[in-house]
Amino acid sequence: MQDMPRALGLDFGTTNSVVALARDGRSELVGFAGDKATGEVFRSALCFWHDDGVKGGMAHEAGPWAIAEYMEFPEDSRFLQSFKSVAASAIFESASVFEKRFRFEELGQMFLQRMVAHAGGALDRRPDRIIVGRPVEYAGSRPDEALARKRYDAMFAGFGADIHYVYEPLGAAFSYASRLTEAATVMVADFGGGTSDFSIVRVEAPGAARRCAPLGSAGIGIAGDRFDYRILDHLVLPILGKGGAYESFGKRLEIPRSYFADFADWSRLALMRNRRTMAELERLQKAAADPQAIGRMITVIEKELGYPLYDAVGALKRALSGDERATFRFAGGGLEIEQAVDRADFERWIAPDLARIEATVDRALDKAGVAADAIDRVFLTGGSSLIPAIRAIFRARFGYDRIATGGELTSIAHGLALIGEEADLAEWAA
The missing domain is CATH 1.10.340 (Endonuclease III; domain 1)
Incomplete structure (x- = not known):
């Protein structure tokens, strides 16, 4: 019987969510099972509809199953997507779905419940240590970070005994570090659905007692x-x-x-x-x-x-x-x-948005105390990193040869799970 994973990494994204399990320095993505499954990527969506056969008279689904239900009965269902984007919004109190109202944490708990149910048993027994990604800066005009933390705590209560939050680009950085064969200073640019986040990490050569060390991060609520x-x-x-x-x-x-x-x-x-x-x-x-x-x-x-x-x-x-x-x-x-x-x-x-994103890159460099020419590698991840105008920003700033890509939708979850195996999580936790 395979040993229980030591840590679980969850990239709870605005558009998609991905889960990875880590054991003995390696992480493995969780695949989802069923005829509607889309591999290891689980859409961050919920669908509700009336059903007298269930308690409360309202049924719900998540992920690609939510999309399928909505597409079949669009006028008789309620579809919610990107609800992560209101995590830090003081204006948002609850979502009205038919005759009921649901708080953010209730939506999140229903989402997690269905995600576990569709994981083919892989998430039925979870390690105590759960590493959840969070944006460097939450979406919204006036994001309330303390409120988002409170809502996340309520959402993940019961999901694991030992919950830690880590900046999403740091997860991607840890994943990318496993590819490197020499020391490097790395900038990770993570372009999600709701936020664009940047982190700078020092990566030591393989075999070093401490492989990665975070230097600085910045983010902005502009993305896909x-x-x-x-x-x-x-x-x-x-x-x-x-x-x-x-x-x-x-x-x-x-x-x-x-x-x-x-x-x-x-x-x-x-x-x-x-x-x-x-x-x-x-x-x-x-x-x-x-x-x-x-x-x-x-x-x-x-x-x-x-x-x-x-x-x-x-x-x-x-x-x-x-x-x-x-x-x-x-x-x-x-x-x-x-x-x-x-x-x-x-x-x-999107030119005004690109200008603000570029300014946030400058802010990340300033926070890390690192000049642009001292960055050895730039790792671009997230779906919007595929947009040519996004890539052009980094090629112009850092040069074509320093740009690396790959695992645009899965690298964060991989890295979060690996971070979960670190002896001291204090320097990584946000």
Whole structure:
């Protein structure tokens, strides 16, 4: 019988989650079982629907099974994705799902429960030591780190006896260090769904008593979800009424931008289908200069088209990572969009975000007390690291030869599990 793993590393991501188990200096990813499984990557999503056969009358699923349930019954279910993005938000108190309300930690516990259930027994017995990744800086305009920690503690209560939180890029750094055969100063750039995080680590040669030592970290709440919104903002929202006008007491006013801001955040978009918001939109439609545009927005919300809409956005983003020109295609609820997009257009849309990301790289170097020319290797990880404009930032700053990639979706979990085997976790814990 194989020995019990000493540590579990969990990369609880905004878009995807990955789990690894470590024993004797090696980590192994946990695969998920079943006809809907997508290997070792588990989508960070939940779906709810009414079911009189379960306690409380409401059933739920997570990961790719949540997506499958939603795609089959979109109008009779509630789909939540990227709920990690509200972990540090004081504004977010609970999500309204049908007639019930769920706090962040309750959503998290349901997600973990279903993730364990789909792991084919690999997570039924878990090591006491659990290493959970956390962003260097949480998503949101005014993230409350203490609140996020409190919510994480409640979410993971009962998941393991010894919970530790480690910056996500440090997990990737530890994973990358296992590839190196000589000493190096490494910058890890982790581009997730909600945040972009940077850590600098000193890696000693193999055989050293202390292989890795963290030097400094910085992060910003800009990443893949923000890039998705830029695409929506330019290709979709104008035909849903953004920038339009309506009449109120004889005055011509702009359609409130708050409605369109909700499209930037899955946690808010999925919750717009409530009686109050829909009544407001119906009144707005009657007063709008272009009522058909507001009607299209109502359709997107009523027909629960958020997931296929963002799926189309993601397909365009991925296509533009490989091609100079691609076509955005979306059809649903009577709404059809087909438009060619140049990579140069996309890069122009995200230019302000790229500038802030580059400034955060400078901040990480300053915190570590390391000059750019002292960085021997740059390891890019996370889905958005595949965007050419992202890679161009690091190639221009550090040179092509110093850039390394690989394991974009799994390296963090690998490294977190390995960190869990360290004798002293104090220097790694956040």
